[in-house]
Amino acid sequence: MADAETGAGVEAGERDLTMSRAMVEAIETEMRSDEDVFVMGEDVADYGGIFDSTEGLLEEFGRERVMDVPISETSFVGAGVGAAQQGMRPIVELMFADFFGVCMDQIYNQMAKNTYMSGGGVSVPMVLMTAVGGTYSDAAQHSQTLYGTFAHLPGMKVVVPSTAYDAKGLMHNAVRDDDPVVYMFHKRLMGLGWMPAPEGPKTAVPEDEYTISFGSADVKREGSDATVVTLGLHVHRALDAAESLAEDGVDAEVIDLRTLVPLDEETILDSVAKTGRLVVVDEDYRSFGVTGEIIARAAESSLGDLEAVERVAVPDVPIPYARELERAVLPGAEDVEAAVRSAIDE
Amino acid sequence: MVSANDLQEMYENAVTARHYEERLQEEYMEGKQPKFDISAGQIPGELHLAAGHEASGAGVCAHLRDDDTVTAPHRPHHVAIAKGVDLEAMTAEIFGRETGLSGGKGGHMHLFDPDVNFACSGIIAEGCPTAVGAAMAADKRNTDSVAVAFLGEGAINQGGFLESLNLAAVRDLPVVFVVEDNDWAISMHKDRVTDVETAAGRAGGFDLPGERVDFNDAVAVYEAARDAVERARAGNGPTLLDVQVHRLMGHFMGDPESYRPEADVERARRLDPIPKLADRLRSEGVDDDTLEEIAARAKERVEDAIEHAKEQPKPDPATVQEDVFTNPPSGATDEEPDAGGPTAAAGGED
Amino acid sequence: MSEMAGDRVAVDSGDVWPADADDIAEGYVATWFAREGAAVEAGETLCEIQIEKVGVDVPAPVEGRLAEIVAPEDAEFERGDVLAWIEPG
Numbered sequence: 001m002a003d004a005e006t007g008a009g010v011e012a013g014e015r016d017l018t019m020s021r022a023m024v025e026a027i028e029t030e031m032r033s034d035e036d037v038f039v040m041g042e043d044v045a046d047y048g049g050i051f052d053s054t055e056g057l058l059e060e061f062g063r064e065r066v067m068d069v070p071i072s073e074t075s076f077v078g079a080g081v082g083a084a085q086q087g088m089r090p091i092v093e094l095m096f097a098d099f100f101g102v103c104m105d106q107i108y109n110q111m112a113k114n115t116y117m118s119g120g121g122v123s124v125p126m127v128l129m130t131a132v133g134g135t136y137s138d139a140a141q142h143s144q145t146l147y148g149t150f151a152h153l154p155g156m157k158v159v160v161p162s163t164a165y166d167a168k169g170l171m172h173n174a175v176r177d178d179d180p181v182v183y184m185f186h187k188r189l190m191g192l193g194w195m196p197a198p199e200g201p202k203t204a205v206p207e208d209e210y211t212i213s214f215g216s217a218d219v220k221r222e223g224s225d226a227t228v229v230t231l232g233l234h235v236h237r238a239l240d241a242a243e244s245l246a247e248d249g250v251d252a253e254v255i256d257l258r259t260l261v262p263l264d265e266e267t268i269l270d271s272v273a274k275t276g277r278l279v280v281v282d283e284d285y286r287s288f289g290v291t292g293e294i295i296a297r298a299a300e301s302s303l304g305d306l307e308a309v310e311r312v313a314v315p316d317v318p319i320p321y322a323r324e325l326e327r328a329v330l331p332g333a334e335d336v337e338a339a340v341r342s343a344i345d346e
Numbered sequence: 347m348v349s350a351n352d353l354q355e356m357y358e359n360a361v362t363a364r365h366y367e368e369r370l371q372e373e374y375m376e377g378k379q380p381k382f383d384i385s386a387g388q389i390p391g392e393l394h395l396a397a398g399h400e401a402s403g404a405g406v407c408a409h410l411r412d413d414d415t416v417t418a419p420h421r422p423h424h425v426a427i428a429k430g431v432d433l434e435a436m437t438a439e440i441f442g443r444e445t446g447l448s449g450g451k452g453g454h455m456h457l458f459d460p461d462v463n464f465a466c467s468g469i470i471a472e473g474c475p476t477a478v479g480a481a482m483a484a485d486k487r488n489t490d491s492v493a494v495a496f497l498g499e500g501a502i503n504q505g506g507f508l509e510s511l512n513l514a515a516v517r518d519l520p521v522v523f524v525v526e527d528n529d530w531a532i533s534m535h536k537d538r539v540t541d542v543e544t545a546a547g548r549a550g551g552f553d554l555p556g557e558r559v560d561f562n563d564a565v566a567v568y569e570a571a572r573d574a575v576e577r578a579r580a581g582n583g584p585t586l587l588d589v590q591v592h593r594l595m596g597h598f599m600g601d602p603e604s605y606r607p608e609a610d611v612e613r614a615r616r617l618d619p620i621p622k623l624a625d626r627l628r629s630e631g632v633d634d635d636t637l638e639e640i641a642a643r644a645k646e647r648v649e650d651a652i653e654h655a656k657e658q659p660k661p662d663p664a665t666v667q668e669d670v671f672t673n674p675p676s677g678a679t680d681e682e683p684d685a686g687g688p689t690a691a692a693g694g695e696d
Numbered sequence: 697m698s699e700m701a702g703d704r705v706a707v708d709s710g711d712v713w714p715a716d717a718d719d720i721a722e723g724y725v726a727t728w729f730a731r732e733g734a735a736v737e738a739g740e741t742l743c744e745i746q747i748e749k750v751g752v753d754v755p756a757p758v759e760g761r762l763a764e765i766v767a768p769e770d771a772e773f774e775r776g777d778v779l780a781w782i783e784p785g
Contacts, residue, residue, distance in 0.1 A: 014734035046605040047533035070503035070539035071470050136384050137391035139453040141468040193726045193746045194382045317667050321453025322442030328663035602749040
């Protein structure tokens with residue numbers, strides 16, 4: 001099985017997949033080859049997942065391996081931890097990342113800490129997959145990404161795919177990893193019939209299995225005038241911004257983090273050394289999160305390389321319902337473009 | 347036993363709610379055809395309509411006052427209407443307008459009307475602890491206000507509900523939990539995710555009275571709710587009511603309900619609470635002219651609210667960061683009084 | 697039974713119409729997975745169409761080459777319209 005470090009490493013097949021189908025393809029391949037892999041979540045069976053993350057799995061694997069569970073996040077997320085500690089490989093779905101509140105103890109105090117608290121005695125080979133993100137007026141309790149919250153707390157790997165190709169490779173790696181992996185997929189990128197995706201997440205996907213290592217950011221667009229570091233939906237917003245900037249001769253480099261934990265610092269710092277201008281774009285709240293972290297790391301290691309830094313993020317405000325208000329808080333391509341221009345003007 | 351007045355009020359609330367949901371469905375779907383795009387149209391996002399649930403809202407709220415608190419889940423319109431929520435402001439909120447209940451910030455899953463102590467929320471069962479808290483306040487202040495938490499049968503497996511039952515019971519709080527059992531938690535039938543036959547079965551385990559009300563019957567709900575609310579007002583503690591209702595539409599607008607057998611949908615239509623309530627009114631001597639008058643008034647009220655909402659201005663994006671706090675940090679540093687301790691001796695803050 | 701035109705086989709929207717959507721006459725193309733010119737296997741999912749909020753996978757009726765996509769993404773069509781042509785072989 002090939003290990004793909006970048007998009008160019010493996011020969012692409014002749015078919016494209018939506019991000020949801022790429023995720024499902026990885027899950028079903030893992031389930032076929034390992035009896036210990038099973039899926040648990042709300043509406044994952046007949047419904048195939050509210051965001052299509054388990055579409056078609058019930059038919060092939062049945063209700064014992066594709067389990068609908070009661071609305072009892074603490075108990076079923078915790079059950080995932082327990083089963084994983086017994087050597088199984090559960091893929092547990094938290095329907096919306098926003099729901100982490102009701103089961104956070106099982107996530108950050110049990111799943112993330114048992115390996116350490118046991119001095120390496122136990123492992124928790126579990127995937128916690130969850131839907132994130134706004135852009136469709138689902139308001140404050142159903143639109144968050146919460147990347148910073150999960151990345152901040154020690155003990156769990158955090159994965160954020162932005163394309164179908166990345167989604168499949170990262171999911172294969174997530175299931176095989178002996179550590180807990182929080183796999184955060186953006187609803188707008190899934191390719192749902194009722195929430196059309198932008199151009200970008202649907203890509204060619206090899207039919208064979210392959211993994212993408214964690215801690216390997218992907219330069220989605222090379223450039224020499226500014227470094228734009230981002231993840232998830234905003235990889236595509238940044239690429240749109242880069243296209244617009246190119247018309248004015250501004251050449252932006254877009255780095256897709258792909259994983260927050262572990263974080264690929266090297267790719268970021270190499271780029272900053274090249275461009276001197278660091279723009280970080282995040283669909284999570286501005287304060288105490290991803291944008292601050294990336295800039296802090298650059299400042300710590302490469303202060304001399306930095307001429308300008310810019311943050312583009314959601315202000316510290318619950319996400320509002322009305323379309324005009326939601327648009328005012330979620331960064332758009334124009335905001336990324338403005339930040340790049342601002343970095344260049346400094 | 348139910349007074350003629352209450353009967354008519356329940357009927358009017360039920361018919362208003364039904365018409366409201368049917369009209370919202372139309373308004374919601376406009377702009378989303380032929381390709382269903384959840385973010386398009388005048389009402390974007392996930393809309394959960396309560397057609398078929400009317401008996402529960404009408405029957406329970408008939409016993410409530412403005413100072414009684416109600417919390418409801420994501421499918422709340424029938425409860426809001428029966429509770430007396432400002433329909434114009436609620437509709438404006440659903441349409442995301444500036445004069446909506448929350449200025450467009452909350453939307454249809456987060457409707458707050460403090461004037462009648464109503465709020466709904468999108469996280470399953472999380473309205474239960476809030477209702478318990480309102481009951482706690484009433485208890486501490488020695489008023490006879492009560493609190494009512496509505497929830498779905500899927501929510502009875504959520505920790506927040508179970509903890510609330512115990513907290514209410516051990517402190518004898520004036521709260522009524524109303525489970526609206528429509529069999530389905532999105533696509534999960536209750537038989538597959540809950541072991542007790544009915545939610546009322548949980549009550550005994552927490553040492554509070556529980557009652558199951560079958561058949562989607564507003565008057566039966568009314569009678570059970572009267573006992574529960576009276577019990578609470580008298581200081582005799584909480585009750586769990588388990589009300590059978592039926593979902594006439596999908597879980598959310600856009601749900602194709604492929605998981606739901608056609609027979610189940612037909613059953614929901616057969617057990618429609620509104621014709622049953624109309625029959626009850628007729629048997630109490632109310633004539634068809636009166637029933638039609640009530641229905642016409644309900645329709646007019648709904649149409650007015652929708653027309654009004656559409657005329658409201660959209661929110662100004664410049665206001666998006668307001669209302670995070672009641673006391674927003676001012677940014678200015680307050681003068682601290684001289685503590686007279688070591689800091690002062692060392693020269694102080696300046 | 698597959699429609700033929702010359703030596704090409706039609707990918708017919710009517711062949712995959714769900715039984716419970718009998719009263720619905722139109723749909724639209726949500727996503728193409730196979731690319732024009734690609735080699736396809738019989739039964740391979742070529743695209744997803746949406747009929748009244750339900751997604752339906754459209755399989756290749758025969759093995760061959762996806763010669764022409766008639767209905768691209770977002771295109772609306774009526775029941776029985778040809779979505780694409782396959783050159784068998």
